[in-house]
Amino acid sequence: MLSQSIEDYLKAIYEIESSEGKVSTSALSEKLGVSPASVTSMVKKLSERKLITHKRYQGVKLTPAGRKIALEIIRHHRLVELYLKEALGVPWDQVHQEAEKWEHVLSEDLEDRIDKFLGYPVTDPHGSPIPRRDGTMIVRQCNALVDVEPDTLVKVVEVSDHDPELLRYLGGIGLYPETEMTVVSKQPFKGPIIVELTGKEHPIGRNAAKYIMVEKARN
């Protein structure tokens, strides 16, 4: 069995690898809320166990074995998020926090039962894809809302699950994965982006708009 700490490191490395490409010590330090020195010592341990490769001063990379474990934990996380929402009615801004703990204690048997209960779902409540049992995951092609030109009809693909406050706001205006909306305008001087959905216009800050992934709606 792997410790919770190791699982969290592998997951964090996977996520940074996906979004930034390169995984630096400082990025991990920030994401995990530990000192850079702590990261370095854990990195050493993970390399010894062949879960990552590490070139001194050059960042780390997951090995296939490490990636498999990362995806396994992410699968737990996302299945649990969806389960909590569907089965127990936990609001979508709270599921992430709970799943952070549950992901580490989910047995394979329970994972399968939850998967079956949910009808073998492919995305979590925030639109993130759920890795398959075999350690593969389909990544959907999409853009950050902040980069979309005005006057475009888009469909929400995925919303970051890390900021409960943002999620509550988005839930309040009815902005969920699969929702279609129109980007009306981008206010000048880094002002908010105005989107229209269900007939109303709503402002979304540039910063928030970095964490909302969309795709062009067909037609």
Add this chain to the structure above:
Amino acid sequence: MLSQSIEDYLKAIYEIESSEGKVSTSALSEKLGVSPASVTSMVKKLSERKLITHKRYQGVKLTPAGRKIALEIIRHHRLVELYLKEALGVPWDQVHQEAEKWEHVLSEDLEDRIDKFLGYPVTDPHGSPIPRRDGTMIVRQCNALVDVEPDTLVKVVEVSDHDPELLRYLGGIGLYPETEMTVVSKQPFKGPIIVELTGKEHPIGRNAAKYIMVEKARN
């Protein structure tokens, strides 16, 4: 937040206190699967935190604060056991093992949601009472099956959840909490106890019969 270790110690102390009265270092050592020396050092820590009292060489006792926490964890454990059985169909011989891990990661909010989902239940799948939110618990008066005289009609109150194999056997013969059955005979030379339920007779070893709690059935 208390560590998982501390929670497990408090729970173990509570359980030994209930069944044995006195809580010795060696009893804790055995129950938790750690060395007596480890128990002593944790006992020191728990006393410092005023969760237990300790007289050197004389065993430990929970303080009200310690008992409150123990019952909180036991509440988690039993709610989770029942939830896993009811909501996800986990067989009753496996729920204990899963609950051992989940009891430590259950938030108060989720505890309440599960409680509500289950309709505010009062016993777990093995017949053990579920402590209330306020830290009180109703203990039902009962006897071990091994002590019951032959020719008595009894109702099963509670079965120990620690041995999956026993639980599978009991499930196989339909012996669950609330089941009524007749103690037919006690075979000599510490032989098995024969009980009759649903028209058939079944042998139950003396040792197993220590872990099956029953009460006299009315009439």
Add this chain to the structure above:
DNA sequence: AAAGAAATTTAGACAAGGCTAAAATAATTT
């Protein structure tokens, strides 16, 4: 190209929670 700044690693420490071996105390036999 060199200096300064930033990022990373090393060194050394610490807290938690285990362990074994030895010492101290309590309980049981003789």
Add this chain to the structure above:
DNA sequence: AAATTATTTTAGCCTTGTCTAAATTTCTTT
């Protein structure tokens, strides 16, 4: 009442995962 045995505690060590401070390497600026 001693002697023996069992239980409990102490002493000292280990692993995991963290920290701070200092040293090293890389990046950026001049």
